[in-house]
Amino acid sequence: MKLYDYSDAPNPRRLNIFLSEKSICIPRVHVDLLKGEQFEASFKAKSPNCDVPTLELDDGTCISQTNAICRYLETLHPEPPLYGTTPKEIGLIEMWNQICFTNGFQAVADLFRNGPDWFEERALIGPHNYAKIPELVDRGRQRIMNFYADINHHLAAQCYFAGNHFSAADITALVTVDFAQWAKVPIPKQCKSLLHWHALVSERPSVQANS
Template identity: 40%
Template sequence: MHLYTYDSAPNPRRLGLFLAFKGIELPTTQIDMRANAHRDAEFLDVNPLGTLPALLTDEGVLLTEVIAICAYLEELYPTKPLMGSTPLERALVISWDHRIFVSIFEAFAEMLRNRSPAFENRALPGPLDVEQIPALEERGRKRFRGSLELFNQELGDKPFLCGDAITFADIDLLVGVETARWVKESIPEGCDKLTAWAERCRAALS
């Protein structure tokens, strides 16, 4: 296997925390996104989407979605499970993860990609040129804040999103919350349960 990634970017960081928690080490090539190396012809020959991370399996299959990479590696390295240990637990992790991606990561992308000059004509990830829509920045902020307030309510007295143990859903939400600092967002005031949850996640991952 070979991993192509850029550790500091949000999606690669999701996978990086997964790998670190489980103690998985993979041959890795860092693709400098700040230098637009993910859009160079050399990397596009590997992944025509130009997205990171990307995992080339021993079978020669390229996996380009974080959730798919984690599901695949969980099967190969089941110790310290992060994707759930029963059918219901796995369903809960995927359900939470999908909600987090849609409501947090997409909201973050709306805020960042529709305001930053660095993303001119690249408002969506991938190979297509897509123009920015400035009005989506404010919509993204509304989605982000509202979703975290709802997550705070739903967390209740649970230590983690899916119960007593940390899962990949917790990793994703933590990365989403911390990355949102790039657009001057964070856990809203009054979301004390979510704030305490974030501290538990950091402790569990350290």
């Protein structure tokens, strides 16, 4: 197997934390996103959405999309389970993973990619260019603040996103919260449960190794 990676970027970081949790080593190929290597024909043939991470299997099959790669690897390396073992855990982890990606990660991406510091015409990832919409910067910030309040409320009742065990949903949430720090939207002081959870998961060796 080969992993097409750009370790500074948040979605590759999600996968790299997952791999560290499971002690899986896969040789990496660096795709320099700042140089536009994701658009080269040879890479697009492997990753039709021109994004990383992308995993190439030994038979040449390529799988992109962080959650799809993690789920594939979870079936090969079930221990420790990061997508649950009971039907209830599996459903809850997938639910929180989706909520964190949609309400959190995409809000930060909107703020970041529609702002003045980002490349023109690259407001969305993928093979097609889209112009920025400056209004999405403020909306992104509002959505992040609402996301913080919502997950703070959720974490007041439990240690981790889907109960008593660290899971893939915690990885997506952690990377989202750290991505929001790049975008200069810190966690408000009053979100005590969220701050507590963030400190707890940030101490994990898998997170320390990919910070």
